[in-house]
Structure formats: structure tokens, C-alpha cells
Amino acid sequence: MNNPLSRRHFLKAAGAGSVFIPSSVKGYTGKEMRRLVIEGGIEADISKWELDTPALIVDLDALEGNLANMQNTLARNGIASRPHAKTHKCPAIARMQVEAGSVGICTAKVGEAEVMLEHGIERVLMTTTNVTPVKIERAMSLSRWYPGFVQATDTPANARDLSEAAEAAGISVDVVIDVDSGGHRTGITPGRPALELSQLVDTLPGLRFVGMLCYDGGSQHVQGFEARRAQTLERLRPAAETFSMLQRSGLNTEIFSGGGTGTYNVDHETPGFTDVQCGSYVFMDAQYLGIGGENDPTVYSDFAPSLTILTTVINSQYEGRATTDAGAKACTINRPWPIVKGESGMTYTSGSDEFGTLRYEEGASRSYRVGDKVELIVSHCDPVVNLYDQLYAVRNDRVQAVWSVAARGRST
Numbered sequence: 001m002n003n004p005l006s007r008r009h010f011l012k013a014a015g016a017g018s019v020f021i022p023s024s025v026k027g028y029t030g031k032e033m034r035r036l037v038i039e040g041g042i043e044a045d046i047s048k049w050e051l052d053t054p055a056l057i058v059d060l061d062a063l064e065g066n067l068a069n070m071q072n073t074l075a076r077n078g079i080a081s082r083p084h085a086k087t088h089k090c091p092a093i094a095r096m097q098v099e100a101g102s103v104g105i106c107t108a109k110v111g112e113a114e115v116m117l118e119h120g121i122e123r124v125l126m127t128t129t130n131v132t133p134v135k136i137e138r139a140m141s142l143s144r145w146y147p148g149f150v151q152a153t154d155t156p157a158n159a160r161d162l163s164e165a166a167e168a169a170g171i172s173v174d175v176v177i178d179v180d181s182g183g184h185r186t187g188i189t190p191g192r193p194a195l196e197l198s199q200l201v202d203t204l205p206g207l208r209f210v211g212m213l214c215y216d217g218g219s220q221h222v223q224g225f226e227a228r229r230a231q232t233l234e235r236l237r238p239a240a241e242t243f244s245m246l247q248r249s250g251l252n253t254e255i256f257s258g259g260g261t262g263t264y265n266v267d268h269e270t271p272g273f274t275d276v277q278c279g280s281y282v283f284m285d286a287q288y289l290g291i292g293g294e295n296d297p298t299v300y301s302d303f304a305p306s307l308t309i310l311t312t313v314i315n316s317q318y319e320g321r322a323t324t325d326a327g328a329k330a331c332t333i334n335r336p337w338p339i340v341k342g343e344s345g346m347t348y349t350s351g352s353d354e355f356g357t358l359r360y361e362e363g364a365s366r367s368y369r370v371g372d373k374v375e376l377i378v379s380h381c382d383p384v385v386n387l388y389d390q391l392y393a394v395r396n397d398r399v400q401a402v403w404s405v406a407a408r409g410r411s412t
């Protein structure tokens with residue numbers, strides 16, 4: 001393990017967006033970090049700059065601030081949160097969200113729901129419809145063992161399949177209908193088709209109708225608060241009218257879920273919405289930072305970027321550029337490209353499988369040498385998280401915990 005003296009010396013210097021790592025600092029592999037956690041050794045003073053790279057880091061102060069801001073804003077607006085765990089895939093974060101006051105969580109996949117329920121998250125709404133026999137069987141199995149599991153349907157044929165499977169399993173399962181917000185990606189048409197599907201679900205013997213969901217994904221990244229607000233309220237009007245039809249029909253309307261990070265402070269204006277399925281707010285990313293907020297037209301600063309990739313410079317011998325160890329397999333090729341944290345006058349591209357490229361513009365805040373570490377704000381948080389087995393939870397640059405991204409790769 002490291003020489004503690006040289007480590008202490010180096011730690012004093014750490015704290016910026018990037019730092020020179022003396023070769024006397026050996027660093028910690030992901031495996032060593034996991035072993036330290038198992039042995040309770042995380043009490044040791046380990047800096048994030050000592051982690052082997054590429055490494056995925058979450059800043060606890062920023063994460064906790066994001067959870068509190070979402071919770072406080074929604075409470076003020078009289079609406080609940082049901083955060084989407086497709087973003088973090090991490091039971092430790094789901095637990096924090098529930099402890100902060102969320103009414104449950106959402107998952108996109110059965111595999112994610114299995115992981116979250118197995119890790120003690122009691123209320124899970126799966127927002128994607130299960131259409132194949134194998135998935136329906138897995139969903140039935142979850143409903144059998146976990147009473148807080150709710151699944152979605154968007155066609156009469158699928159509702160009948162779910163009911164038959166539930167009857168065959170000797171159970172009754174909780175179901176919401178998914179209503180299309182206009183993007184035609186998933187969901188049934190609002191209005192009469194949605195009402196009729198709800199009535200069918202309500203009468204099918206294996207199902208218990210508990211409400212509806214409508215996610216307006218097409219509005220989340222609209223540039224500018226007012227444009228975003230106007231678009232989502234307009235697009236969600238047919239869903240709100242549908243919800244009112246369900247209420248007038250005397251159906252169970254305990255859930256009307258939708259919304260997201262981009263519209264969290266608008267969603268309470270859609271009549272009937274019970275909760276916001278916010279996902280990215282926990283981490284933020286370059287895609288969301290660019291959409292502008294209510295108080296700042298250029299940067300969406302309502303939530304702080306808490307998720308970063310730590311990478312090491314492996315070549316610095318060419319003018320105007322440096323090469324790092326975090327390419328597409330560590331960052332994805334989503335756009336905009338990752339942002340170099342705490343620096344100005346440089347760009348980062350991760351189009352190459354194994355390598356990232358830093359380019360300096362005129363007036364760049366600094367340049368890097370081989371062995372230096374660079375911290376990147378991620379391009380798009382969900383697919384980045386899916387590339388890592390573990391997430392280092394850090395406060396004041398010191399590693400506090402190693403969290404398993406337990407639903408990582410659970411895409412079935």
C-alpha cells in the first residue's frame with residue numbers, strides 16, 4: 001500500500017479540478033477500494049486523486065444538495081417525487097431518495113426493478129410495458145413477492161396478457177396505463193382510447209387499476225425556461241384531460257406520474273399530476289447544463305453537476321493537446337462532449353474507443369503532463385453510469401464510500 005507520508009504530502013495539494021500526482025503515490029485499484037469497504041477501512045484518508053482511472057465519482061455535497069432542492073421545491077408546489085432509477089442504477093442512491101421523502105422510485109427495465117426491490121426499495125413503478133412472455137413472467141414474479149411493484153400497460157391486448165399471467169400465478173397485480181405525450185414512443189392515445197383501456201384494466205380479473213403515467217420526454221431539454229414550460233403544459237393537456245375523465249368515471253386515480261428534471265418546477269401546473277419522475281437531477285450532465293433555467297437563460301443551474309469521470313493523462317508530448325485514458329468506453333460518444341471541470345479554454349472529445357483527447361485553445365487555464373489527472377463533467381449521465389461497476393462517493397475530495405452500480409447492465 002502507499003507510503004502514508006508521501007500520500008499526506010500529496011493530499012495537501014489536492015482539491016483543484018485537476019492535480020499532479022507524484023509517482024510516489026501508488027494509488028488504489030477498484031478491487032482494493034472494494035476490499036477496504038468490506039474490511040471497514042474506508043475510514044482511511046483516501047483522496048479521489050489516488051483512484052485508478054477511469055473512475056466514476058459522485059460528489060456527496062452536490063448530490064445531497066440536489067436531493068434537497070428537488071424535495072423542497074416539489075413540497076412547496078404540492079407534488080411528490082418518484083425519481084427514475086434508470087439514471088443511477090444504484091440502490092444506495094435510491095435509498096437516499098426514499099429517505100429524502102420520495103414516494104417510491106421508477107425503473108425502466110424489469111432487471112432494474114429486480115435489483116431495486118431485492119435491495120429493499122419497497123415501492124417501484126416500472127414505466128416501460130412488458131410485452132414478451134419471459135418479461136411478463138419476471139414481472140409477475142416481482143408482483144408476487146413485492147406488493148409495492150407497479151407495472152405499466154398501453155394496449156388492451158397487453159392488459160389481457162398481464163391479467164392471464166396474473167391469474168395463472170394466482171395473484172392480483174397493480175397496473176397503471178401509459179399515455180402518449182405526443183412523441184408516439186410508448187403509451188396509448190389520450191382521451192377515449194386511454195379511458196377504455198383503464199376501464200378494461202379495472203375489470204380484468206388479474207389486475208388492479210391504480211392510475212396512469214405520461215412522460216413528456218420531448219420537452220425536457222427544450223432551450224429556455226418559458227419555452228419549455230409552454231411546450232410541456234401544452235403537450236400534457238390531453239393527458240390531464242384524460243386523468244380528469246378517469247376521475248369522473250370513478251376509477252382509482254391514486255397515481256398520475258410524469259415529468260422530469262427539465263420540467264420539475266412546472267409539472268405541478270399540470271392538473272392532477274401526483275408525482276415527478278425526475279431522473280438526471282441527482283447527477284446533472286452537459287446536456288442538461290445547456291438548457292438554461294428560470295433564473296439563468298444560459299446555464300441550468302438549479303442542480304449541481306455531482307457526477308464526474310476521473311481520467312489520467314497518458315501522453316502530453318504533442319503541442320496543443322494531450323491524450324487521456326477515458327474514451328468512448330468510459331464516457332460514451334454522446335454530445336455535447338464532456339466538460340473539463342474547473343478549467344477554461346480547453347475541449348475534450350471521447351470519440352476514440354480507449355482514448356480521450358484534450359485540446360487547448362488560446363488562453364487555456366493550464367496544460368497537463370503525463371500522469372496528471374483530469375476531472376470531467378459527464379455528457380449524459382444515464383449511459384455513462386451504465387459503464388461502471390462502482391461509484392466513488394466523495395466529500396471534500398475524500399472517498400467516503402464505494403457504491404455498487406448494482407443495476408448496471410441490467411437492461412433486460
Ligand SMILES: Cc1ncc(COP(=O)(O)O)c(C=O)c1O
Pocket residue numbers: 084087106127215217220259260261262277278279280281
Ligand atoms: C419514462 C421516463 N420517466 C422519467 C425520466 C427521467 O427524465 P430526466 O432524466 O429528464 O429527469 C425518463 C428519462 O428518460 C423516462 O424515460
